[in-house]
Amino acid sequence: MHHGKYRFIVGFLTVPLGLYALFVVWPFIQSIYYSFTDWSGLSPEFKMVGFDNYTRLVHDDIFWKSLWHSLLFALVLPPVTIGLALFLAFMINVGGRRRKGGPVISGVRGSSFYKIVYFFPQVLSIAIVALLFAFAYNPDSGAINSLLRGVGLGSVQPLWLGDPGLALWCVMAVLVWSTVGFFVVLFSAGMASIPADLYEAALLDGASRATTFFRITLPLLWDTVQSGWVYMGILALGAESFAVVQIMTTGPGGPDYSTTVMVLYVYQKAFRDGQAAYATTIGVALLVVTLLFAAVVMRLGRRERLEY
Amino acid sequence: METTETPAPIPSEPHVTVGKADAPVDGPPRGKREGTVLNVFSHGMLILWAFMVVMPLLWAVMTSFKDDRSIFDSPWSLPDKLHFENWARAWTDANMSDYFLNTVLVVGGSLIGTLVLGSMAAYVLARFDFPGNRFIYYLFIGGMSFPIMLALVPLFYVVNNMGLLNTIHGLILVYIAYSLPFTVFFLTAFFRSLPASVAEAAFVDGASHSRTFFQIMLPMAKPGLISVGIFNFLGQWNQYMLPTVLNTDPDKRVLTQGLVQLAASQGYKGDWSGLFAGLVMAMLPVLAAYIVFQRQVVQGLTAGALK
Numbered sequence: 001m002h003h004g005k006y007r008f009i010v011g012f013l014t015v016p017l018g019l020y021a022l023f024v025v026w027p028f029i030q031s032i033y034y035s036f037t038d039w040s041g042l043s044p045e046f047k048m049v050g051f052d053n054y055t056r057l058v059h060d061d062i063f064w065k066s067l068w069h070s071l072l073f074a075l076v077l078p079p080v081t082i083g084l085a086l087f088l089a090f091m092i093n094v095g096g097r098r099r100k101g102g103p104v105i106s107g108v109r110g111s112s113f114y115k116i117v118y119f120f121p122q123v124l125s126i127a128i129v130a131l132l133f134a135f136a137y138n139p140d141s142g143a144i145n146s147l148l149r150g151v152g153l154g155s156v157q158p159l160w161l162g163d164p165g166l167a168l169w170c171v172m173a174v175l176v177w178s179t180v181g182f183f184v185v186l187f188s189a190g191m192a193s194i195p196a197d198l199y200e201a202a203l204l205d206g207a208s209r210a211t212t213f214f215r216i217t218l219p220l221l222w223d224t225v226q227s228g229w230v231y232m233g234i235l236a237l238g239a240e241s242f243a244v245v246q247i248m249t250t251g252p253g254g255p256d257y258s259t260t261v262m263v264l265y266v267y268q269k270a271f272r273d274g275q276a277a278y279a280t281t282i283g284v285a286l287l288v289v290t291l292l293f294a295a296v297v298m299r300l301g302r303r304e305r306l307e308y
Numbered sequence: 309m310e311t312t313e314t315p316a317p318i319p320s321e322p323h324v325t326v327g328k329a330d331a332p333v334d335g336p337p338r339g340k341r342e343g344t345v346l347n348v349f350s351h352g353m354l355i356l357w358a359f360m361v362v363m364p365l366l367w368a369v370m371t372s373f374k375d376d377r378s379i380f381d382s383p384w385s386l387p388d389k390l391h392f393e394n395w396a397r398a399w400t401d402a403n404m405s406d407y408f409l410n411t412v413l414v415v416g417g418s419l420i421g422t423l424v425l426g427s428m429a430a431y432v433l434a435r436f437d438f439p440g441n442r443f444i445y446y447l448f449i450g451g452m453s454f455p456i457m458l459a460l461v462p463l464f465y466v467v468n469n470m471g472l473l474n475t476i477h478g479l480i481l482v483y484i485a486y487s488l489p490f491t492v493f494f495l496t497a498f499f500r501s502l503p504a505s506v507a508e509a510a511f512v513d514g515a516s517h518s519r520t521f522f523q524i525m526l527p528m529a530k531p532g533l534i535s536v537g538i539f540n541f542l543g544q545w546n547q548y549m550l551p552t553v554l555n556t557d558p559d560k561r562v563l564t565q566g567l568v569q570l571a572a573s574q575g576y577k578g579d580w581s582g583l584f585a586g587l588v589m590a591m592l593p594v595l596a597a598y599i600v601f602q603r604q605v606v607q608g609l610t611a612g613a614l615k
Contacts, residue, residue: 004516004517005436005438005517006438008436008516008517008518009432009436009438011518012428012431012432012518012521013428013432013444015425015428016425016426016428016429016492017429017444019425019481019484019488020447020451020485020488020489022466022485023466023467023481023482023485023486024459024485024486024488024489025447025451026462027459027460027461027462027463027466028454028458028459028462030462030466031458031461034461034462041461041464041465087353088353088354088357091349091350092350095350095351095354096347096350108347108350108351108354114354114358115606116599116602117362118357118358118361119598119602119605119606120361120362120595120598121361123542123546123594123597123598124546124591125545125546125547125548125590125594126546126548127548127564127565127567127568128546128564128567128587128590128591131567131568131571131587132365132368132587133364134571135371136364136367141380141381141383142383143364143367143383143384146382146383146384150384177360177364180357181361185606209346234453234455237455238456238457239455239456239457239548239549242457242549243548243549246552247571263457266457266458266460266461267457267460267553270460270461270464271464271553276461276465279461280458280461280462283457283458284458286455286457286458287455287458290453290454290455294453
């Protein structure tokens with residue numbers, strides 16, 4: 001029987017583990033190795049060059065630009081998105097009119113409708129969202145500028161994605177738009193499970209709604225907020241920011257590299273410029289930034305766990 | 309707690325005595341007003357955001373029915389008539405039908421593969437004790453937090469060396485591999501939560517391990533499989549980065565890729581209405597799937613961030 005058990009385990013694990021090792025784990029390990037070579041990716045030959053790629057990285061202005069933009073993504077997007085989502089979720093769950101005989105706090109009418117609608121962008125491909133907003137941002141015939149003209153602000157016609165100072169923020173706004181709904185639903189689920197008597201007690205003691213939010217809701221939701229924060233940061237550093245920047249901004253990451261983020265730079269170095277080894281070096285830097293970000297958020301966010 | 313008349317929160321008077329039935333506080337009117345102000349404010353903000361979410365989508369649908377001239381001249385006006393020919397043109401001339409078919413093939417194959425392989429691995433990891441169990445589990449879930457882009461460069465050459473570049477089955481295998489971390493994570497937790505007694509009974513009755521798995525455990529795991537299946541459906545249907553790197557053959561493009569390429573090339577051809585029709589076509593299946601399976605989608609998506 002023991003024999004049968006191990007044969008079964010091996011039989012069931014081999015294929016999934018094999019696929020995963022071959023296409024995910026092995027490339028990860030390889031990329032760190034390749035970052036110490038001068039591999040172009042075009043020919044099979046390469047030699048070890050030690051830390052040359054890393055030295056080059058330090059002197060690469062565009063790398064620093066992309067790092068800065070990625071950091072901006074990771075530092076600005078989570079608080080904005082999560083703050084907005086917390087606000088909306090609080091409104092959904094606490095903002096309801098008090099009905100006679102009803103509980104002291106209640107959700108707004110149609111709360112499930114809001115949750116369903118807010119989630120729409122989350123199920124759409126980020127590529128489609130990016131395309132859609134690329135049209136909306138078009139300075140001449142885009143929806144946003146013509147809306148501005150329509151309400152009498154014809155003199156305000158920003159270039160949006162064409163303006164080096166604005167492009168990055170435009171791209172970030174799209175990521176906020178597409179992810180807020182997810183967090184609203186996530187936080188709503190958390191808020192709904194907070195017992196109503198806690199609010200009742202606080203309100204009886206004269207606490208305002210804002211106080212109840214900061215003293216009751218937020219502390220009890222803290223674990224969820226924190227993991228949401230990490231999740232959003234990883235997302236902002238990774239695949240999602242690649243799609244929005246690559247699709248929405250033109251050329252090499254916006255006017256004058258104004259929107260280049262690290263993932264995009266990895267992609268360009270590897271698949272456009274034929275510098276696979278250097279690309280993996282930027283990738284390693286991205287990995288370090290991601291891990292540091294997660295570690296810092298977990299560390300700063302550490303609090304005593306509240307039970308209820 | 310069932311109170312009929314709960315006193316209103318009055319910030320300036322912190323210690324309002326809790327009103328018994330015979331001692332009504334002047335709460336109700338002020339309470340009502342306070343609740344109403346908040347209620348109006350909440351609804352206002354909530355409607356504003358709902359508007360901001362729905363507007364771009366409605367705008368896209370509306371634009372897909374307009375002719376090219378009015379798209380540029382008056383982006384916000386309603387279409388003069390419903391130009392269904394945009395949709396027909398997108399479907400046939402702009403190859404949307406091909407992209408659609410490719411996407412269905414890739415997602416269909418990877419979804420089945422992900423669920424079968426993911427549940428096999430998760431089952432073994434959840435219910436059997438063997439050396440290396442923990443290590444393999446963490447190896448799998450570690451994949452959830454690493455930036456994919458780092459692996460993508462060597463992955464390109466792994467796939468290339470195996471002769472799988474620009475093939476549908478190659479893309480399927482890679483999709484499965486990258487879907488396994490979350491799937492294994494989710495299903496391991498799920499299999500752990502299932503009662504052990506049923507499987508044990510089956511095993512005592514002489515069923516083999518694999519028979520127990522396929523005939524007893526898998527049917528029991530159906531709710532979990534549905535949740536994680538929808539999650540993977542959305543993720544794989546929406547995948548953009550993997551096909552962009554691993555699938556550069558124009559005939560093999562998936563929807564997201566095809567649309568982005570189309571947007572780049574339509575800039576020259578000027579068929580914006582066709583492009584919008586394609587865009588809306590690509591949005592509809594996922595929105596429909598979401599509305600139908602709303603509860604499971606939310607469950608599947610939020611499970612990852614909550615743990």
